Amino acid sequence: MKKIYNFSAGPACLPNPALKASKSAVKDYKKSGISILEMSHRSAPIVELFDDTTQNLINLLDIPENYSVLWLQGGASLQFSMVPMNLLPSDGTADYIDTGSWSAKAVIECQKFGNVNVVGSSKDSVYSYIPKNVVTSEDASYLHITSNNTIYGTQYKSFPEIKNTNSYLVADMSSDILSKPIDISQFGLIYAGAQKNMGPAGVTLVIIRKDLLDINLRDVPTMMRYKTHSSKDSMFNTPPVFSVCVVNETLKWIQSLGGLKEMEIINERKAEKLYTEIERNSLFKSPINKEDRSTMNVPFVFLDKKIDDKIFLDYCLNRGLTTLKGHRSVGGFRASIYNAMPEDGVDALIEAMQNFEKNY
Ligand SMILES: Cc1ncc(COP(=O)(O)O)c(C=O)c1O
Known part of the structure; x- marks a missing residue:
């Protein structure tokens, strides 16, 4: 599977x-x-x-x-x-x-x-x-x-x-x-x-x-x-x-x-890589003030509002990355990367964003 x-x-x-x-x-x-x-x-x-x-x-x-x-x-x-x-x-x-x-x-x-x-x-x-x-x-x-x-x-x-x-x-x-x-x-x-x-x-x-x-x-x-x-x-x-x-x-x-200190280190590492990719990728941006960005819920949007969100959502779904649609009041995408989201999952999302950028 x-x-x-x-x-x-x-x-x-x-x-x-x-x-x-x-x-x-x-x-x-x-x-x-x-x-x-x-x-x-x-x-x-x-x-x-x-x-x-x-x-x-x-x-x-x-x-x-x-x-x-x-x-x-x-x-x-x-x-x-x-x-x-x-x-x-x-x-x-x-x-x-x-x-x-x-x-x-x-x-x-x-x-x-x-x-x-x-x-x-x-x-x-x-x-x-x-x-x-x-x-x-x-x-x-x-x-x-x-x-x-x-x-x-x-x-x-x-x-x-x-x-x-x-x-x-x-x-x-x-x-x-x-x-x-x-x-x-x-x-x-x-x-x-x-x-x-x-x-x-x-x-x-x-x-x-x-x-x-x-x-x-x-x-x-x-x-x-x-x-x-x-x-x-x-x-x-x-x-x-x-x-x-x-x-x-x-x-x-x-x-x-290892408890909450270790959990915090893992969470910060996962969030940091995802925000770094959002900043680097020419297609996406974060709508959130840098110093206040959550390590748990990471919203991002297309820079070009004309691109249909569904194209990226379908692209992700094909790669087994589900439930990335942003909340209906905000639109775009939201990756919730709580404690239980493995680092591999964040890596897979980053890879999808990079490949999408290359192929779009
Ligand atoms: C920050 C926050 N407060 C409250 C709620 C509402 O929680 P519940 O559905 O358990 O009432 C949510 C649900 O998403 C939430 O994210």
């Missing part, structure tokens, strides 16, 4: 060892004779799986003791609402930086619970850069950012500093969690849908500073309170056991490569 490289933005490619282990868990989990899909979440092997997954995440991200790790459902999109519901008083203000469609959606949800101050936006230039030196509101409960913008391909290289000691950073890290080491203590809360860099859809990670669990501002529905889930170790109701199993196998794979 021809080797296929899947450049999808999410759900995205997963590491082979994680897929293999997950396949075996579906057949017969830990020699129990039954599939993980059939097991009660109250059973000892599954409680152990959740503990192990949480511990593996703590080890990889070096999460301090004053943080709780939650495995939730509802996707990153539910976090757009859960964050303000739990953390923003109705007469309070939250600062948001608007770096793309996902941040804009988070703003809309927050406005339903309190006041939003958009303290920075790159909308004026089709989100091609990360706004810097933003001035935060004096009384803001928190500052919300999207650390990596999946659609536009921008990424924070350093996070904004907050001077007000009562305030804290909240980050949607759906598309770059586990791509590099981060200092968790800079954040009050981090959330991420799993289906890009961590596992399959169905589970959403929340890392929350423990003191924020006790904020009690309004009558939040039980399932939407962080405290509900932290007090039951993410087992208040039936959790997405299989998704968590795949996440755990993915975490073990990252650890086997």
Whole structure:
């Protein structure tokens, strides 16, 4: 069979060892004779799986003791609402930086619970850069950012500093969690849908500073309170056991490569080669400000707008390079090169770009 490289933005490619282990868990989990899909979440092997997954995440991200790790459902999109519901008083203000469609959606949800101050936006230039030196509101409960913008391909290289000691950073890290080491203590809360860099859809990670669990501002529905889930170790109701199993196998794979420092080196090397080719190739260009370019999602377009994108997409597809179409709001191409995209896949894409240039 021809080797296929899947450049999808999410759900995205997963590491082979994680897929293999997950396949075996579906057949017969830990020699129990039954599939993980059939097991009660109250059973000892599954409680152990959740503990192990949480511990593996703590080890990889070096999460301090004053943080709780939650495995939730509802996707990153539910976090757009859960964050303000739990953390923003109705007469309070939250600062948001608007770096793309996902941040804009988070703003809309927050406005339903309190006041939003958009303290920075790159909308004026089709989100091609990360706004810097933003001035935060004096009384803001928190500052919300999207650390990596999946659609536009921008990424924070350093996070904004907050001077007000009562305030804290909240980050949607759906598309770059586990791509590099981060200092968790800079954040009050981090959330991420799993289906890009961590596992399959169905589970959403929340890392929350423990003191924020006790904020009690309004009558939040039980399932939407962080405290509900932290007090039951993410087992208040039936959790997405299989998704968590795949996440755990993915975490073990990252650890086997040498952890997040090594992952960062690999990711930077892959991104650097691809951006270098985009710059060199006479047919393509990157629409993104150089210093803000994402190591995870790499959009590029034809310099000559008259060339039909489909010609290059078909050319790639014939070579086993799939899902390279840019998001419908941007057009062109987008190569999502998350942790699990092998370097060979990036090399194959570069070779396709070079051959296309020669033959076009
Ligand atoms: C940065 C970012 N935030 C939020 C979302 C929405 O995630 P979900 O589909 O898990 O709600 C996505 C999905 O692509 C995303 O890339």
